[in-house]
Amino acid sequence: MDRDAGARAVLVAAMASGQGKTSVTAALARKLLRDGLRVRVFKCGPDFIDPMLLERASGAPVHTLDLWMVGVDECRRRLHDAAREADAILIEGVMGLYDGSPSAADLSREFDVPVLAVIDASAMAQTAGAVARGLRDYGPVQLAGVVANRIASEGHAKMVASSLHDIPLVGWLPRQDQPLPERHLGLVLPDEVDGLDALLDKLADELHFDEKTWEALPLMAQSPPEWPEVKRMLDGKTIAIARDPAFCFLYPANLDLLQKMGARLRYFSPLADEPVPQDADAVFLPGGYPELHCAELTQAGHWQASIRAVHARKVPILAECGGMMVLADGLTDKDGQRWPMAGLLPGEVRMQPRLAGLGAHAMPTEQGQVRGHSFHYSSLQTPAPAQLHTVKTSTGAAGEAVYCIGSLTASYFHAYFPSNPPAIAALLGGVP
Structure with a gap:
């Protein structure tokens, strides 16, 4: 060719x-x-x-x-x-x-x-x-x-x-x-x-x-695009990111942005019972498939102890969807078996056969809205009050609850970080 x-x-x-x-x-x-x-x-x-x-x-x-x-x-x-x-x-x-x-x-x-x-x-x-x-x-x-x-x-x-x-x-x-x-x-x-x-x-x-x-198809235009300058709002910060088959829903653009903002990324595996790196200035727990790995996550004592210790030290933690699920008191899988989880977020997560959330959402913050989406097959029952809710872009109705407990921000909402870099920097302890 x-x-x-x-x-x-x-x-x-x-x-x-x-x-x-x-x-x-x-x-x-x-x-x-x-x-x-x-x-x-x-x-x-x-x-x-x-x-x-x-x-x-x-x-x-x-x-x-x-x-x-x-x-x-x-x-x-x-x-x-x-x-x-x-x-x-x-x-x-x-x-x-x-x-x-x-x-x-x-x-x-x-x-x-x-x-x-x-x-x-x-x-x-x-x-x-x-x-x-x-x-x-x-x-x-x-x-x-x-x-x-x-x-x-x-x-x-x-x-x-x-x-x-x-x-x-x-x-x-x-x-x-x-x-x-x-x-x-x-x-x-x-x-x-x-x-x-x-x-x-x-x-x-x-x-x-x-x-x-x-x-025979025409060639696409190649005009050089002008990328906006990204301020180094996370300069010198180490962001610990869970990354393994249970925590794998990561947009490459999100990771690129964190690095452009000056962050150093450190990956660790809760499934392998790896603790949060001790030098972490913030922790990002992305979504994935924790419901398929409940036994390993329940037995991952070092990981659970480390995330509780990080929270006690008031290190910022951003947990999305599956990342939030593992921080509840327990997770009940599709077979009805309950598995103890890390317990930073009071309440229970239960898998269900039908979609519980789907669509484009915007999360309001002091720095403006963060754009993203929701897609999950589980529900969370918690006595914790929601700090705020995302907005469903299709209807303008209230969407996913966002919980803020100490230094933890947790939600089913998946954020697209480049949609609002200052808001993401603020969530991770940077200077917006």
Whole structure:
């Protein structure tokens, strides 16, 4: 495949969730990478798990693009940075192409990125043409073409191609004997999938891909973006961050910002019973899957004693979602078994089969709102009063409770740190 001076970009979208956007994006990323191209992948909308898999597929960090949470200016800067460094840019959409506000289609139009529509053709043939034209014309959006997923045979692929008329069939994937495994918050974490790289290579091998259609796409603009200066509001501070399979929901942009503000990041693993580093000036407990590791966390005596000692010393602690769950008195898993936790936040967390929170939220602070989101399958019953509530951006109603107990700030809310650096610095003991 030829390499030009510039990057081609597409937004991989579909009519709904479950069509195979992640599989197609991962397959295409790995295929282009093996062809010698420099690939950058982005994820549209709040998500922690798909980016981990796409990072494995592409070999580069995967950042979030969201017109509201990240903001138009930062999205443009990240895309233009990628266009100068890469040959191919893939953006995986969220839900259906037109779902949400802002939607993946809104992002496509804002940055003039053509859409690559993924259509699950497992139970259709010629109707794929109607779906493709509907996706193109409803908005409308610029449609680069279609990738048909779960194709039964070459004959099936030809029927789909003939139905598209003026829309090119850019590629197709056959039905997979081993699909990417999922759980209640999305895909299974990459490190939990045996032979993941072999699975990604298999997807790339089986992706029938029209290189001529790809190479006909226009090159993306490469104008140098101007990043705003970040004040060193955490200069000299050491931020201890929990990082392991139980605490893995970390936006790369959040970590980048902490470092730009002058912080030194120290990672530790509660699952491995590692205590909070003694030189920590603040602690960040991100979300993840603590409910899958209750036994290990209950038995992690050094970790529990260290977080209680840190709290007693009034060191700032910011706990998000799963990070908050492990600080309650107890966590009851999906099987109904209760596990004792660290006990900094009075009350009980209980897993439940249905979503308890989902959507974009803003958290008010003295420095202005912090943008982010909520996504959890558990509920917290606590006698502790909420210091404040986030605001649901869809309705303006009260959202997630934010608890402040001593130096602890805890909530189900996931913050996107670059949306308000001074507020994040204040939460972590810096000077806003």
